[in-house]
Amino acid sequence: MPEMLMPIMENLTKEFFEAIHDVDFLASLKDLYENYSGRATPLYFCENLTRQLGGAQIYLKNEGLNHTGAHKINHCLGQALLAKRMGKKRLIAETGAGQHGLATATVAAKFGMKCTVYMGAKDVARQRPNVFWMEQLGATVIPVEDGGKILRDAINAAMRDLISNPEDTHYLLGTVCGPHPYPVMNTFFQKIVGEEVRNQLGKLPDYLVACCGGGSNAMGLFYDFFDDASVKMIAVEAGGKGIKKIGDKFQHAARFQGGEVGVVEGFKSYFLQDKEGQIGETQSISAGLDYSGVGPQLAYLHDEGRVKFCYALDDEVIEAYKLLARSEGIFAAMESSHAVAEVIKMAPKLGKDKIIVMNCSGRGDKDLFIVSEKLKCKIC
Amino acid sequence: MTHIVAGYPTMKKCKDLAVLMAESAVDFIEIQIPFSDPVADGPTIMAANQVALDSGVKLADCFNLMRELNDTIDVPLLFMSYFNILHHYGVDRFCKEAAACGCYGLIVPDMPLDEEPNEGYLAACKKYGLNAIQVVSPLTKDERLKKIANVASGFVYCVSRFGTTGGNTKLNDDLAKYLSRVKNYINLPLAVGFGISSKKDVEMVHKNAEIAVIGSKVISLINDSKNYERDVKDFLEFCAGGEGGIRTPAGTGVPLQV
Numbered sequence: 001m002p003e004m005l006m007p008i009m010e011n012l013t014k015e016f017f018e019a020i021h022d023v024d025f026l027a028s029l030k031d032l033y034e035n036y037s038g039r040a041t042p043l044y045f046c047e048n049l050t051r052q053l054g055g056a057q058i059y060l061k062n063e064g065l066n067h068t069g070a071h072k073i074n075h076c077l078g079q080a081l082l083a084k085r086m087g088k089k090r091l092i093a094e095t096g097a098g099q100h101g102l103a104t105a106t107v108a109a110k111f112g113m114k115c116t117v118y119m120g121a122k123d124v125a126r127q128r129p130n131v132f133w134m135e136q137l138g139a140t141v142i143p144v145e146d147g148g149k150i151l152r153d154a155i156n157a158a159m160r161d162l163i164s165n166p167e168d169t170h171y172l173l174g175t176v177c178g179p180h181p182y183p184v185m186n187t188f189f190q191k192i193v194g195e196e197v198r199n200q201l202g203k204l205p206d207y208l209v210a211c212c213g214g215g216s217n218a219m220g221l222f223y224d225f226f227d228d229a230s231v232k233m234i235a236v237e238a239g240g241k242g243i244k245k246i247g248d249k250f251q252h253a254a255r256f257q258g259g260e261v262g263v264v265e266g267f268k269s270y271f272l273q274d275k276e277g278q279i280g281e282t283q284s285i286s287a288g289l290d291y292s293g294v295g296p297q298l299a300y301l302h303d304e305g306r307v308k309f310c311y312a313l314d315d316e317v318i319e320a321y322k323l324l325a326r327s328e329g330i331f332a333a334m335e336s337s338h339a340v341a342e343v344i345k346m347a348p349k350l351g352k353d354k355i356i357v358m359n360c361s362g363r364g365d366k367d368l369f370i371v372s373e374k375l376k377c378k379i380c
Numbered sequence: 381m382t383h384i385v386a387g388y389p390t391m392k393k394c395k396d397l398a399v400l401m402a403e404s405a406v407d408f409i410e411i412q413i414p415f416s417d418p419v420a421d422g423p424t425i426m427a428a429n430q431v432a433l434d435s436g437v438k439l440a441d442c443f444n445l446m447r448e449l450n451d452t453i454d455v456p457l458l459f460m461s462y463f464n465i466l467h468h469y470g471v472d473r474f475c476k477e478a479a480a481c482g483c484y485g486l487i488v489p490d491m492p493l494d495e496e497p498n499e500g501y502l503a504a505c506k507k508y509g510l511n512a513i514q515v516v517s518p519l520t521k522d523e524r525l526k527k528i529a530n531v532a533s534g535f536v537y538c539v540s541r542f543g544t545t546g547g548n549t550k551l552n553d554d555l556a557k558y559l560s561r562v563k564n565y566i567n568l569p570l571a572v573g574f575g576i577s578s579k580k581d582v583e584m585v586h587k588n589a590e591i592a593v594i595g596s597k598v599i600s601l602i603n604d605s606k607n608y609e610r611d612v613k614d615f616l617e618f619c620a621g622g623e624g625g626i627r628t629p630a631g632t633g634v635p636l637q638v
Contacts, residue, residue, distance in 0.1 A: 004542070163543055
């Protein structure tokens with residue numbers, strides 16, 4: 001991490017740990033979760049999908065029913081509340097799919113703060129609905145033209161903004177990556193997902209399945225179950241067009257399929273990089289998973305064997321999206337459809353007494369243009 | 381101190397540029413090894429990094445450049461890059477190779493000293509006789525300056541203001557206060573960089589510190605000028621002329637070797 005950011009991160013760490021030991025802060029957060037975002041989100045039994053696949057019982061944690069349509073609002077509410085407590089006047093964020101940017105723009109509007117969202121130019125083009133809504137909320141969306149014009153480039157741009165405006169600005173980083181305290185902080189604000197699942201299910205699940213870009217929805221679902229040894233955890237990475245490298249280019253964003261340990265953007269983890277340590281450009285149908293690094297906690301959990309990693313290809317993801325829509329009437333986001341794709345593969349092989357909980361981290365409305373293009377449907 | 385990006389605009393041209401800088405009375409030259417994610421750099425240097433990478437510059441080319449320049453000119457040369465480049469190559473191996481090429485020191489802005497127990501960066505620099513140039517900013521607290529003072533070597537790079545490289549820097553009394561605070565703890569020459577782009581800036585820096593760092597300005601000249609070699613030389617010589625010029629004032633005790 002740049003030395004210039006050290007004092008900022010030290011201060012943020014101190015403020016965060018003070019806040020989470022403050023009962024008033026926690027009470028405000030709970031109130032926002034319940035009355036602003038609409039928590040608890042349902043844990044829904046996918047009866048039709050379960051029957052069709054003919055194996056394990058499939059439950060879907062519907063984070064897509066949060067205000068703004070994804071789990072991202074959880075850490076946005078937490079961080080915005082913290083930023084307010086710290087006296088910050090401006091929020092900045094990076095965004096891939098636009099869900100985190102939208103959630104940041106939303107909390108900025110609610111808390112009366114200025115907001116700038118950095119978004120790779122390629123993502124701006126493929127996530128137009130979210131860009132429009134962010135602007136309607138009063139945020140400035142800056143298309144980032146550097147590098148591959150995707151999430152990673154947006155993170156770099158947001159870091160540069162923070163280095164330039166450390167006094168009035170809080171960088172609302174949107175996943176469990178980046179320098180300390182972000183991975184710990186966002187896990188703390190997301191762990192409500194797993195806590196709710198435990199209460200709603202009333203017994204332990206056998207499998208937890210979540211998609212994994214940076215890893216915020218995976219950490220949110222998994223965290224409360226780490227001490228329950230019988231609960232198996234599966235994180236699904238973006239397999240893109242296939243994990244085979246074409247020349248020097250990655251066709252995917254699966255860090256555990258050829259990624260190596262590196263130190264980038266203020267954290268040490270697995271990154272897709274070339275022989276020289278240059279960070280590689282990634283590819284995925286889902287902008288939110290199209291990222292070369294993965295949260296450091298997940299890298300550790302991978303090495304410890306606590307979380308198993310697999311991947312789903314773009315084409316499998318589209319099929320999974322269609323099957324969930326037709327069988328249950330739920331549009332999952334392209335990101336979340338990676339988890340659905342893995343569940344479709346694993347459920348038939350498991351006994352009917354087994355329980356799978358998959359995290360539907362976001363709803364699919366935002367993917368209108370991607371899906372329609374992929375399915376060759378003209379919509380306007 | 382001036383700065384080049386290895387491979388920008390081309391390998392041959394950046395080498396010629398370094399020779400020209402040496403002839404223009406520059407005290408140090410930092411050679412940036414291009415990286416895909418240069419987070420401390422502003423748009424000018426970032427774009428130069430990308431051009432160099434797109435043209436296929438490899439780490440081996442950067443070591444070659446260091447070796448050749450070290451054989452050609454007398455000015456101490458530093459490598460500047462980001463930690464992943466060192467980490468991926470192997471920190472010990474990188475430092476050994478850099479030292480063998482005649483490198484004076486390393487500037488790695490995203491390697492905070494707190495990570496030393498995990499990464500062994502300072503230890504490797506020490507082992508091979510490289511100066512590990514530390515970076516401080518106006519936000520760096522006194523406590524941290526003390527820690528940095530303990531490991532600093534060669535000189536200390538003081539970021540002039542909040543922000544990334546390039547852009548406009550208003551040098552004012554705050555800079556003097558900040559640098560005098562740094563001097564309370566650090567007993568080494570101070571280099572001031574980020575947005576130093578005119579003779580006036582250089583003079584202002586030299587009132588308060590030993591080394592003025594000119595980085596993005598040179599890249600801008602390369603980008604904007606029809607005859608950038610002439611213009612870079614003119615600019616550096618203009619800055620060097622008269623009182624408080626670019627050359628390190630005599631007697632400041634800048635150690636030229638470890």
